[in-house]
Amino acid sequence: MSPAVFTAPESVDSSPTWTLHPQHDPFTSLRGTVQVPGDKSISHRALMLGALAQGETQIQGLLLGEDPRSTADCFRALGAEISPLNRELVTVQGIGLGNLQEPAEVLNAGNSGTTLRLMLGVLASHAGRFFTVTGDRSLRSRPMGRVVHPLQDMGAHIWGRQGDTLAPLAVKGQNLRPSHYHSPMASAQVKSCILLAGLRVEGATTVTEPALSRDHSERMLAAFGADIQVDAQTRRVTITGPAQLQGQPVVVPGDISSAAFWLVAGAIVPDSDLRLENVGINPTRTGILDALQQMNADLVLENERWVAGEPVADLRIRTSSLQGCTLCGDLIPRLVDEVPILAVAAAFARGTTVIRDAAELRVKESDRLRAMATQLQKLGARVTELPDGLEIVGGASLLGSEVESFDDHRVAMSLAIAALGAKGTTTIHGAQAAAISYPEFAPTLQRLLASEHKPSP
Numbered sequence: 001m002s003p004a005v006f007t008a009p010e011s012v013d014s015s016p017t018w019t020l021h022p023q024h025d026p027f028t029s030l031r032g033t034v035q036v037p038g039d040k041s042i043s044h045r046a047l048m049l050g051a052l053a054q055g056e057t058q059i060q061g062l063l064l065g066e067d068p069r070s071t072a073d074c075f076r077a078l079g080a081e082i083s084p085l086n087r088e089l090v091t092v093q094g095i096g097l098g099n100l101q102e103p104a105e106v107l108n109a110g111n112s113g114t115t116l117r118l119m120l121g122v123l124a125s126h127a128g129r130f131f132t133v134t135g136d137r138s139l140r141s142r143p144m145g146r147v148v149h150p151l152q153d154m155g156a157h158i159w160g161r162q163g164d165t166l167a168p169l170a171v172k173g174q175n176l177r178p179s180h181y182h183s184p185m186a187s188a189q190v191k192s193c194i195l196l197a198g199l200r201v202e203g204a205t206t207v208t209e210p211a212l213s214r215d216h217s218e219r220m221l222a223a224f225g226a227d228i229q230v231d232a233q234t235r236r237v238t239i240t241g242p243a244q245l246q247g248q249p250v251v252v253p254g255d256i257s258s259a260a261f262w263l264v265a266g267a268i269v270p271d272s273d274l275r276l277e278n279v280g281i282n283p284t285r286t287g288i289l290d291a292l293q294q295m296n297a298d299l300v301l302e303n304e305r306w307v308a309g310e311p312v313a314d315l316r317i318r319t320s321s322l323q324g325c326t327l328c329g330d331l332i333p334r335l336v337d338e339v340p341i342l343a344v345a346a347a348f349a350r351g352t353t354v355i356r357d358a359a360e361l362r363v364k365e366s367d368r369l370r371a372m373a374t375q376l377q378k379l380g381a382r383v384t385e386l387p388d389g390l391e392i393v394g395g396a397s398l399l400g401s402e403v404e405s406f407d408d409h410r411v412a413m414s415l416a417i418a419a420l421g422a423k424g425t426t427t428i429h430g431a432q433a434a435a436i437s438y439p440e441f442a443p444t445l446q447r448l449l450a451s452e453h454k455p456s457p
Protein backbone atom coordinates (compact mmCIF):
# COMPACT_ATOMS: atom_id res chain seq x y z
CA MET A 1 0.00 0.00 0.00
CA SER A 2 1.53 3.34 -0.95
CA PRO A 3 1.30 5.82 1.89
CA ALA A 4 1.09 8.98 -0.31
CA VAL A 5 0.36 11.04 2.70
CA PHE A 6 2.45 14.09 2.17
CA THR A 7 2.87 15.86 -1.12
CA ALA A 8 6.01 17.90 -1.01
CA PRO A 9 8.01 19.14 -3.94
CA GLU A 10 11.03 17.15 -5.12
CA SER A 11 13.05 20.22 -4.32
CA VAL A 12 11.52 22.08 -1.43
CA ASP A 13 13.07 25.27 -2.75
CA SER A 14 11.13 25.14 -5.99
CA SER A 15 7.57 24.57 -4.82
CA PRO A 16 5.68 26.94 -2.60
CA THR A 17 3.06 24.47 -1.36
CA TRP A 18 2.88 21.40 0.84
CA THR A 19 -0.23 19.25 1.05
CA LEU A 20 -0.81 16.76 3.85
CA HIS A 21 -3.48 14.10 3.23
CA PRO A 22 -3.84 11.75 6.14
CA GLN A 23 -4.35 8.16 5.11
CA HIS A 24 -5.49 7.45 8.63
CA ASP A 25 -7.54 10.28 10.00
CA PRO A 26 -5.54 12.03 11.47
CA PHE A 27 -1.95 10.72 11.20
CA THR A 28 -0.64 8.12 13.64
CA SER A 29 2.62 6.55 14.64
CA LEU A 30 5.71 8.60 13.82
CA ARG A 31 8.67 6.36 14.46
CA GLY A 32 12.37 6.51 13.71
CA THR A 33 15.57 8.46 14.16
CA VAL A 34 16.26 11.97 12.94
CA GLN A 35 19.58 13.77 12.53
CA VAL A 36 18.53 17.39 12.72
CA PRO A 37 20.57 19.91 10.69
CA GLY A 38 23.33 22.03 12.18
CA ASP A 39 22.55 24.82 14.60
CA LYS A 40 21.79 28.02 12.70
CA SER A 41 23.15 30.44 15.31
CA ILE A 42 26.41 28.51 15.67
CA SER A 43 26.76 28.14 11.88
CA HIS A 44 26.58 31.93 11.37
CA ARG A 45 29.11 32.57 14.10
CA ALA A 46 31.55 29.90 12.87
CA LEU A 47 31.56 31.46 9.38
CA MET A 48 31.91 35.00 10.72
CA LEU A 49 34.62 34.37 13.31
CA GLY A 50 36.44 32.14 10.84
CA ALA A 51 36.39 35.02 8.34
CA LEU A 52 37.66 37.52 10.93
CA ALA A 53 40.36 35.23 12.34
CA GLN A 54 43.89 34.66 11.18
CA GLY A 55 44.56 31.26 9.65
CA GLU A 56 42.17 28.48 8.80
CA THR A 57 38.88 27.52 10.46
CA GLN A 58 37.45 24.10 9.72
CA ILE A 59 33.71 23.68 10.28
CA GLN A 60 31.97 20.32 10.54
CA GLY A 61 28.19 20.00 10.55
CA LEU A 62 27.41 23.46 9.14
CA LEU A 63 23.72 24.15 8.45
CA LEU A 64 23.18 24.27 4.68
CA GLY A 65 20.13 26.50 4.94
CA GLU A 66 19.69 29.76 3.10
CA ASP A 67 20.56 31.93 6.13
CA PRO A 68 24.14 30.65 6.60
CA ARG A 69 24.56 30.87 2.81
CA SER A 70 23.81 34.59 3.10
CA THR A 71 26.49 34.94 5.79
CA ALA A 72 29.02 33.02 3.69
CA ASP A 73 28.28 35.17 0.61
CA CYS A 74 28.64 38.43 2.57
CA PHE A 75 31.97 37.45 4.12
CA ARG A 76 33.28 36.18 0.77
CA ALA A 77 32.51 39.63 -0.62
CA LEU A 78 34.49 41.08 2.31
CA GLY A 79 37.54 39.01 1.36
CA ALA A 80 37.32 35.68 3.22
CA GLU A 81 37.91 32.49 1.26
CA ILE A 82 35.12 30.08 2.16
CA SER A 83 35.00 26.67 0.47
CA PRO A 84 31.70 25.47 -1.05
CA LEU A 85 29.28 24.80 1.80
CA ASN A 86 28.70 21.19 2.74
CA ARG A 87 27.86 19.34 5.93
CA GLU A 88 31.11 17.33 6.14
CA LEU A 89 33.72 20.08 6.08
CA VAL A 90 33.82 23.77 5.23
CA THR A 91 37.14 25.60 5.38
CA VAL A 92 37.42 29.34 5.93
CA GLN A 93 40.68 31.18 5.24
CA GLY A 94 40.37 34.19 7.53
CA ILE A 95 41.28 37.70 6.49
CA GLY A 96 42.21 38.87 9.99
CA LEU A 97 40.48 41.62 11.97
CA GLY A 98 40.99 45.00 10.37
CA ASN A 99 41.66 43.62 6.91
CA LEU A 100 38.13 43.54 5.48
CA GLN A 101 37.94 44.52 1.82
CA GLU A 102 35.53 47.22 0.71
CA PRO A 103 33.15 45.26 -1.54
CA ALA A 104 32.01 46.72 -4.85
CA GLU A 105 28.55 45.24 -4.34
CA VAL A 106 25.77 45.71 -1.78
CA LEU A 107 26.05 43.07 0.99
CA ASN A 108 22.77 41.14 0.95
CA ALA A 109 21.76 39.30 4.13
CA GLY A 110 18.65 37.80 2.48
CA ASN A 111 16.13 36.77 5.14
CA SER A 112 18.69 36.60 7.94
CA GLY A 113 18.48 39.01 10.88
CA THR A 114 21.51 37.37 12.49
CA THR A 115 23.66 37.98 9.39
CA LEU A 116 22.67 41.62 9.09
CA ARG A 117 22.78 42.60 12.77
CA LEU A 118 26.03 40.83 13.64
CA MET A 119 27.72 42.01 10.44
CA LEU A 120 26.82 45.64 11.24
CA GLY A 121 29.00 45.48 14.37
CA VAL A 122 31.91 44.18 12.30
CA LEU A 123 31.52 46.73 9.49
CA ALA A 124 30.98 49.75 11.75
CA SER A 125 34.37 49.18 13.42
CA HIS A 126 36.41 48.91 10.19
CA ALA A 127 37.67 52.49 9.86
CA GLY A 128 38.17 54.00 6.44
CA ARG A 129 35.89 51.66 4.50
CA PHE A 130 32.40 52.14 3.16
CA PHE A 131 29.75 49.40 3.02
CA THR A 132 26.12 49.11 1.98
CA VAL A 133 23.88 46.35 3.36
CA THR A 134 20.38 45.15 2.65
CA GLY A 135 18.09 42.12 2.89
CA ASP A 136 14.88 40.67 1.50
CA ARG A 137 11.46 42.31 1.91
CA SER A 138 10.96 40.83 5.38
CA LEU A 139 14.40 41.87 6.62
CA ARG A 140 14.03 45.38 5.19
CA SER A 141 11.01 45.85 7.43
CA ARG A 142 12.62 44.54 10.64
CA PRO A 143 13.95 46.94 13.30
CA MET A 144 17.67 47.75 12.98
CA GLY A 145 17.64 50.71 15.39
CA ARG A 146 18.26 48.23 18.22
CA VAL A 147 21.81 47.72 16.88
CA VAL A 148 22.36 50.94 14.92
CA HIS A 149 21.70 53.29 17.86
CA PRO A 150 24.09 51.65 20.35
CA LEU A 151 26.72 51.46 17.60
CA GLN A 152 26.19 55.17 16.88
CA ASP A 153 26.72 55.84 20.61
CA MET A 154 30.13 54.15 20.19
CA GLY A 155 30.89 56.55 17.32
CA ALA A 156 29.62 54.53 14.33
CA HIS A 157 28.48 56.26 11.15
CA ILE A 158 25.40 54.43 9.85
CA TRP A 159 22.56 55.84 7.79
CA GLY A 160 19.21 54.47 6.70
CA ARG A 161 15.50 55.12 6.33
CA GLN A 162 13.29 56.14 9.25
CA GLY A 163 15.99 57.50 11.52
CA ASP A 164 18.60 54.89 10.53
CA THR A 165 16.35 52.04 11.68
CA LEU A 166 15.61 50.19 8.43
CA ALA A 167 17.78 48.49 5.81
CA PRO A 168 19.13 49.26 3.27
CA LEU A 169 21.82 50.86 5.43
CA ALA A 170 25.07 52.63 4.56
CA VAL A 171 28.03 52.22 6.92
CA LYS A 172 31.22 54.27 6.99
CA GLY A 173 33.62 52.37 9.25
CA GLN A 174 35.14 54.29 12.18
CA ASN A 175 37.46 53.77 15.14
CA LEU A 176 34.83 53.18 17.81
CA ARG A 177 34.88 54.14 21.50
CA PRO A 178 34.58 51.77 24.49
CA SER A 179 31.08 51.64 25.97
CA HIS A 180 28.78 49.93 28.42
CA TYR A 181 25.48 49.23 26.75
CA HIS A 182 22.46 48.34 28.91
CA SER A 183 20.28 46.58 26.37
CA PRO A 184 16.54 47.02 26.96
CA MET A 185 15.87 43.55 25.45
CA ALA A 186 17.24 40.02 25.87
CA SER A 187 18.56 39.69 22.33
CA ALA A 188 21.61 37.66 21.34
CA GLN A 189 21.75 39.53 18.05
CA VAL A 190 22.05 42.89 19.83
CA LYS A 191 24.56 41.55 22.37
CA SER A 192 26.66 39.85 19.66
CA CYS A 193 26.66 42.91 17.39
CA ILE A 194 28.11 45.11 20.16
CA LEU A 195 30.66 42.45 21.19
CA LEU A 196 31.83 42.04 17.58
CA ALA A 197 32.20 45.82 17.29
CA GLY A 198 34.19 45.71 20.56
CA LEU A 199 36.80 43.41 18.99
CA ARG A 200 38.41 46.44 17.29
CA VAL A 201 37.92 48.92 20.17
CA GLU A 202 40.85 49.90 22.44
CA GLY A 203 39.62 48.97 25.91
CA ALA A 204 36.47 47.41 27.36
CA THR A 205 33.11 47.07 25.62
CA THR A 206 30.37 45.77 27.93
CA VAL A 207 26.80 44.65 27.29
CA THR A 208 24.31 44.04 30.09
CA GLU A 209 21.02 42.39 29.18
CA PRO A 210 17.77 42.13 31.17
CA ALA A 211 17.58 38.31 30.85
CA LEU A 212 20.09 35.84 29.52
CA SER A 213 19.93 35.32 25.75
CA ARG A 214 21.80 32.59 23.85
CA ASP A 215 25.53 32.73 24.58
CA HIS A 216 27.07 31.09 21.49
CA SER A 217 29.02 34.26 20.61
CA GLU A 218 30.63 34.42 24.04
CA ARG A 219 31.65 30.75 23.90
CA MET A 220 33.03 30.94 20.38
CA LEU A 221 34.81 34.28 20.86
CA ALA A 222 36.62 32.78 23.88
CA ALA A 223 37.55 29.69 21.84
CA PHE A 224 38.98 31.92 19.06
CA GLY A 225 41.17 33.72 21.62
CA ALA A 226 39.28 36.95 22.42
CA ASP A 227 39.61 38.45 25.92
CA ILE A 228 36.00 38.04 27.05
CA GLN A 229 34.59 38.03 30.60
CA VAL A 230 31.09 36.76 31.36
CA ASP A 231 29.23 37.40 34.60
CA ALA A 232 26.11 35.25 34.26
CA GLN A 233 24.67 36.52 37.57
CA THR A 234 24.55 40.15 36.45
CA ARG A 235 24.11 39.15 32.77
CA ARG A 236 27.10 41.28 31.88
CA VAL A 237 29.64 40.45 29.15
CA THR A 238 32.84 42.42 28.56
CA ILE A 239 35.20 42.13 25.63
CA THR A 240 38.57 43.89 25.80
CA GLY A 241 40.18 44.89 22.55
CA PRO A 242 41.83 45.18 20.26
CA ALA A 243 41.64 41.43 19.74
CA GLN A 244 43.35 38.98 17.45
CA LEU A 245 41.30 35.90 16.62
CA GLN A 246 42.92 32.62 15.67
CA GLY A 247 41.15 30.14 13.34
CA GLN A 248 39.80 27.04 15.12
CA PRO A 249 38.06 23.77 14.36
CA VAL A 250 34.31 24.08 15.02
CA VAL A 251 31.87 21.17 15.31
CA VAL A 252 28.30 22.42 14.93
CA PRO A 253 25.72 20.47 16.96
CA GLY A 254 22.20 19.77 15.70
CA ASP A 255 19.79 22.68 16.08
CA ILE A 256 17.39 22.34 19.02
CA SER A 257 15.12 24.83 17.23
CA SER A 258 14.79 22.34 14.34
CA ALA A 259 14.50 19.38 16.73
CA ALA A 260 11.56 21.22 18.32
CA PHE A 261 9.24 20.34 15.40
CA TRP A 262 9.84 16.62 15.91
CA LEU A 263 9.59 16.95 19.70
CA VAL A 264 6.08 18.32 19.34
CA ALA A 265 5.17 15.93 16.51
CA GLY A 266 6.31 12.95 18.62
CA ALA A 267 4.35 14.20 21.62
CA ILE A 268 1.02 14.84 19.82
CA VAL A 269 0.81 12.15 17.11
CA PRO A 270 -0.61 8.96 18.67
CA ASP A 271 1.69 5.96 19.06
CA SER A 272 4.89 7.83 18.23
CA ASP A 273 8.46 7.24 19.32
CA LEU A 274 11.19 9.45 17.88
CA ARG A 275 14.88 9.69 18.61
CA LEU A 276 16.62 12.97 17.69
CA GLU A 277 20.37 12.56 17.60
CA ASN A 278 23.16 15.01 18.39
CA VAL A 279 21.04 17.98 19.48
CA GLY A 280 22.66 21.02 21.12
CA ILE A 281 21.39 21.51 24.67
CA ASN A 282 23.12 24.77 25.59
CA PRO A 283 21.10 25.95 28.66
CA THR A 284 20.36 29.29 26.98
CA ARG A 285 18.42 27.31 24.33
CA THR A 286 16.64 24.57 26.26
CA GLY A 287 13.48 26.46 27.24
CA ILE A 288 11.59 24.16 24.83
CA LEU A 289 12.60 21.12 26.90
CA ASP A 290 11.51 22.84 30.13
CA ALA A 291 8.22 23.86 28.53
CA LEU A 292 7.46 20.37 27.19
CA GLN A 293 8.35 18.81 30.53
CA GLN A 294 5.96 21.28 32.21
CA MET A 295 3.35 20.11 29.70
CA ASN A 296 3.83 16.48 30.75
CA ALA A 297 5.69 15.33 27.63
CA ASP A 298 7.40 11.94 27.71
CA LEU A 299 10.85 13.34 26.92
CA VAL A 300 14.17 11.78 27.87
CA LEU A 301 17.71 13.09 27.34
CA GLU A 302 20.20 10.34 26.54
CA ASN A 303 23.94 10.20 25.96
CA GLU A 304 24.66 13.72 27.25
CA ARG A 305 28.15 14.86 26.22
CA TRP A 306 30.30 17.86 25.23
CA VAL A 307 31.23 18.59 21.63
CA ALA A 308 33.59 21.51 20.89
CA GLY A 309 32.53 23.60 23.86
CA GLU A 310 28.76 23.02 23.56
CA PRO A 311 26.65 20.43 25.45
CA VAL A 312 24.90 17.86 23.24
CA ALA A 313 22.43 14.98 23.81
CA ASP A 314 20.10 12.60 21.98
CA LEU A 315 16.44 13.33 22.70
CA ARG A 316 13.75 10.65 22.84
CA ILE A 317 10.12 11.68 22.65
CA ARG A 318 7.07 9.45 22.91
CA THR A 319 3.39 10.26 22.66
CA SER A 320 1.81 11.58 25.82
CA SER A 321 -1.23 13.48 26.91
CA LEU A 322 -0.05 17.10 27.08
CA GLN A 323 -1.33 19.62 29.60
CA GLY A 324 -1.62 23.37 29.17
CA CYS A 325 0.82 25.62 31.05
CA THR A 326 2.03 29.20 31.40
CA LEU A 327 5.19 30.31 29.60
CA CYS A 328 6.56 33.76 30.47
CA GLY A 329 9.40 35.84 31.93
CA ASP A 330 13.05 34.78 31.66
CA LEU A 331 12.00 31.49 30.03
CA ILE A 332 10.94 33.30 26.84
CA PRO A 333 14.45 34.22 25.55
CA ARG A 334 15.40 30.55 26.09
CA LEU A 335 12.64 29.38 23.71
CA VAL A 336 12.09 32.49 21.61
CA ASP A 337 12.19 30.64 18.27
CA GLU A 338 10.01 27.79 19.59
CA VAL A 339 6.89 29.81 20.41
CA PRO A 340 5.20 28.90 17.07
CA ILE A 341 5.64 25.16 17.57
CA LEU A 342 4.74 25.43 21.27
CA ALA A 343 1.50 27.09 20.18
CA VAL A 344 0.83 23.91 18.17
CA ALA A 345 1.60 21.73 21.21
CA ALA A 346 -0.81 23.88 23.24
CA ALA A 347 -3.61 23.37 20.69
CA PHE A 348 -3.36 19.61 21.37
CA ALA A 349 -2.99 19.91 25.15
CA ARG A 350 -5.70 19.62 27.78
CA GLY A 351 -6.59 22.98 29.31
CA THR A 352 -5.32 26.47 28.63
CA THR A 353 -1.82 27.59 27.73
CA VAL A 354 -0.83 31.22 28.20
CA ILE A 355 2.29 32.64 26.55
CA ARG A 356 3.28 36.13 27.75
CA ASP A 357 6.30 38.49 27.55
CA ALA A 358 6.81 37.42 23.94
CA ALA A 359 6.19 40.71 22.07
CA GLU A 360 9.57 40.17 20.31
CA LEU A 361 7.77 37.53 18.22
CA ARG A 362 6.07 40.36 16.36
CA VAL A 363 9.37 41.48 14.77
CA LYS A 364 10.74 38.11 13.68
CA GLU A 365 10.69 36.88 10.06
CA SER A 366 6.93 37.53 10.29
CA ASP A 367 4.67 38.69 13.11
CA ARG A 368 4.66 35.19 14.56
CA LEU A 369 1.94 35.87 17.15
CA ARG A 370 -0.45 37.07 14.45
CA ALA A 371 0.63 34.35 12.01
CA MET A 372 0.15 31.47 14.45
CA ALA A 373 -3.09 32.83 15.90
CA THR A 374 -4.75 33.37 12.52
CA GLN A 375 -3.54 30.15 10.88
CA LEU A 376 -4.27 27.88 13.85
CA GLN A 377 -7.74 29.47 14.01
CA LYS A 378 -8.25 28.46 10.36
CA LEU A 379 -7.61 24.85 11.42
CA GLY A 380 -10.18 25.22 14.18
CA ALA A 381 -7.92 25.85 17.20
CA ARG A 382 -9.14 28.18 19.93
CA VAL A 383 -6.40 30.82 19.99
CA THR A 384 -6.58 34.40 21.23
CA GLU A 385 -3.88 36.86 20.29
CA LEU A 386 -2.56 38.92 23.23
CA PRO A 387 -0.40 42.06 22.82
CA ASP A 388 2.65 40.09 24.01
CA GLY A 389 1.63 36.48 23.53
CA LEU A 390 -1.11 33.94 22.90
CA GLU A 391 -3.82 32.23 24.89
CA ILE A 392 -4.70 28.79 23.58
CA VAL A 393 -7.52 26.62 24.84
CA GLY A 394 -6.41 23.15 23.84
CA GLY A 395 -8.36 20.10 22.81
CA ALA A 396 -10.50 21.40 19.93
CA SER A 397 -10.65 18.94 16.99
CA LEU A 398 -8.66 20.42 14.13
CA LEU A 399 -9.88 20.21 10.56
CA GLY A 400 -7.58 20.47 7.53
CA SER A 401 -7.66 23.79 5.71
CA GLU A 402 -5.59 26.14 3.50
CA VAL A 403 -3.02 27.99 5.57
CA GLU A 404 -0.24 30.47 4.90
CA SER A 405 3.37 30.66 6.17
CA PHE A 406 3.82 34.40 5.55
CA ASP A 407 7.18 33.28 4.08
CA ASP A 408 8.35 32.44 7.59
CA HIS A 409 10.23 29.14 7.90
CA ARG A 410 9.19 28.40 11.47
CA VAL A 411 5.54 29.17 10.76
CA ALA A 412 5.55 26.83 7.71
CA MET A 413 7.01 23.91 9.66
CA SER A 414 4.84 24.51 12.74
CA LEU A 415 1.72 24.41 10.56
CA ALA A 416 2.87 21.14 8.95
CA ILE A 417 3.08 19.59 12.43
CA ALA A 418 -0.35 20.99 13.35
CA ALA A 419 -1.72 19.42 10.14
CA LEU A 420 -0.59 15.99 11.36
CA GLY A 421 -3.19 16.21 14.09
CA ALA A 422 -5.98 17.56 11.88
CA LYS A 423 -8.67 15.57 10.07
CA GLY A 424 -8.67 15.95 6.29
CA THR A 425 -6.29 17.67 3.94
CA THR A 426 -4.19 20.70 4.85
CA THR A 427 -2.45 22.82 2.24
CA ILE A 428 0.38 25.08 3.38
CA HIS A 429 1.24 27.98 1.08
CA GLY A 430 4.67 29.56 1.26
CA ALA A 431 6.20 26.28 2.42
CA GLN A 432 9.46 26.88 0.54
CA ALA A 433 10.45 29.19 3.42
CA ALA A 434 11.48 26.06 5.37
CA ALA A 435 14.74 26.06 3.35
CA ILE A 436 15.91 29.04 5.42
CA SER A 437 16.74 26.80 8.38
CA TYR A 438 15.71 23.22 7.50
CA PRO A 439 15.97 22.25 3.82
CA GLU A 440 15.45 18.54 4.62
CA PHE A 441 12.30 19.08 6.68
CA ALA A 442 9.86 17.87 3.99
CA PRO A 443 11.81 14.72 3.01
CA THR A 444 12.28 13.89 6.71
CA LEU A 445 8.56 14.22 7.37
CA GLN A 446 7.86 12.08 4.31
CA ARG A 447 10.22 9.39 5.60
CA LEU A 448 8.69 9.40 9.09
CA LEU A 449 5.17 9.24 7.70
CA ALA A 450 6.15 6.34 5.44
CA SER A 451 6.89 4.41 8.63
CA GLU A 452 3.22 4.75 9.70
CA HIS A 453 2.04 1.44 11.17
CA LYS A 454 5.37 -0.29 10.82
CA PRO A 455 6.52 -2.18 13.90
CA SER A 456 8.66 -0.29 16.45
CA PRO A 457 12.34 0.04 15.55
Ligand code: S3P
Pocket (backbone or CB within 6 Å): 040, 041, 042, 044, 114, 186, 187, 188, 189, 190, 192, 213, 214, 336, 337, 360
Ligand atom coordinates in the same frame (compact mmCIF):
# COMPACT_ATOMS: atom_id res chain seq x y z
C1 S3P B 1 19.57 34.57 17.12
C2 S3P B 1 18.97 35.27 18.12
C3 S3P B 1 17.52 35.38 18.27
C4 S3P B 1 16.78 34.33 17.46
C5 S3P B 1 17.33 34.21 16.08
C6 S3P B 1 18.80 33.83 16.12
C7 S3P B 1 21.04 34.54 17.04
O1 S3P B 1 17.09 36.64 17.84
O2 S3P B 1 15.41 34.63 17.40
O3 S3P B 1 16.64 33.21 15.35
O4 S3P B 1 21.61 33.69 16.33
O5 S3P B 1 21.68 35.38 17.70
P1 S3P B 1 17.06 37.91 18.83
O6 S3P B 1 18.46 38.19 19.25
O7 S3P B 1 16.50 39.04 18.00
O8 S3P B 1 16.17 37.50 19.96
